[in-house]
Amino acid sequence: xxxxxxxxxxLVQPGGSLRLSCAASGFTFxxxxxxxxxxxxxxxLEWVSGISGSGDSTYYADSVKGRFTISRDNSKNTLYVQMNxxxxxxxxxxxxxxxxxxxxxxxxxxxxxGTLVTVSS
Amino acid sequence: xxxxxxxxxxxxxxxxxxxxTCRASQGISSYLAWYQQKPGxxxxxxxxxxxxxxxxxPSRFSGSGSGTEFTLTISSLQPEDFAAxxxxxxxxxxxxxxxxxxxxxx
Numbered sequence: 001x002x003x004x005x006x007x008x009x010x011l012v013q014p015g016g017s018l019r020l021s022c023a024a025s026g027f028t029f030x031x032x033x034x035x036x037x038x039x040x041x042x043x044x045l046e047w048v049s050g051i052s053g054s055g056d057s058t059y060y061a062d063s064v065k066g067r068f069t070i071s072r073d074n075s076k077n078t079l080y081v082q083m084n085x086x087x088x089x090x091x092x093x094x095x096x097x098x099x100x101x102x103x104x105x106x107x108x109x110x111x112x113x114g115t116l117v118t119v120s121s
Numbered sequence: 122x123x124x125x126x127x128x129x130x131x132x133x134x135x136x137x138x139x140x141x142t143c144r145a146s147q148g149i150s151s152y153l154a155w156y157q158q159k160p161g162x163x164x165x166x167x168x169x170x171x172x173x174x175x176x177x178x179p180s181r182f183s184g185s186g187s188g189t190e191f192t193l194t195i196s197s198l199q200p201e202d203f204a205a206x207x208x209x210x211x212x213x214x215x216x217x218x219x220x221x222x223x224x225x226x227x
Contacts, residue, residue: 035216037164045156045164045207047216059214095163106211107154107169114163 002026002110004096009115016086016119022079022096022112030054030074033099035108036081038092038117046092049081050099064090086119093117122146122210126219132227139195141222143208148188152212155184155193158205167206168193198224 008020022034036048049070050059058070069082079096093116097108123146133139143153151171156164166175168184171191181196195202203226208219 044221045218047218050214050216061215101211104170106152107166109166109175111163
């Protein structure tokens with residue numbers, strides 16, 4: 001069974017930093033791209049960042065480009081996102097999700113349970 | 122690529138046929154997925170590649186469309202279907218979501 005477990009969320013002051021982790025199991029981690037998606041309280045879903053299976057290619061939403069860095073450690077089956085220069089508007093539940101991104105087969109599935117990041121003084 | 126989802130809110134009764142529309146600002150082939158989200162839970166994949174039903178999802182859910190216009194249809198709304206629904210384009214990065222449709226009980 002595929003499982004994704006996020007951790008690292010918490011309360012951080014504006015301008016601060018936080019690193020989220022997503023521990024994956026139940027599949028060959030290095031064969032799949034991964035994504036981070038967030039949801040601000042009471043709002044919709046926002047795709048944040050993605051990374052290829054090898055880690056060679058990374059992608060970002062404009063809202064986080066230059067502040068967030070996605071990475072992965074395939075030896076540990078773990079996905080990360082380093083979040084710097086955090087703002088109040090980064091407050092959200094952050095989900096990791098397994099990517100399918102091939103011709104004729106594209107989706108994010110499954111998703112982890114999420115970890116809450118609160119940016120506030 | 123912007124996705125415009127409509128309606129943003131829908132009030133319906135059990136047994137109703139419900140249709141949600143998602144329009145893309147440019148062509149995305151058939152690379153559109155639909156997700157269902159219940160309060161406090163992670164989103165769940167329903168449909169991918171515009172019309173492929175994810176394994177385990179009831180057949181009352183169906184998707185159609187290509188290019189810039191897509192629909193999610195629930196043929197007979199069940200009590201467990203009251204939730205929020207989101208479309209997502211996977212044609213190109215950055216991936217984007219529609220604004221969501223909340224389906225509530227009339």
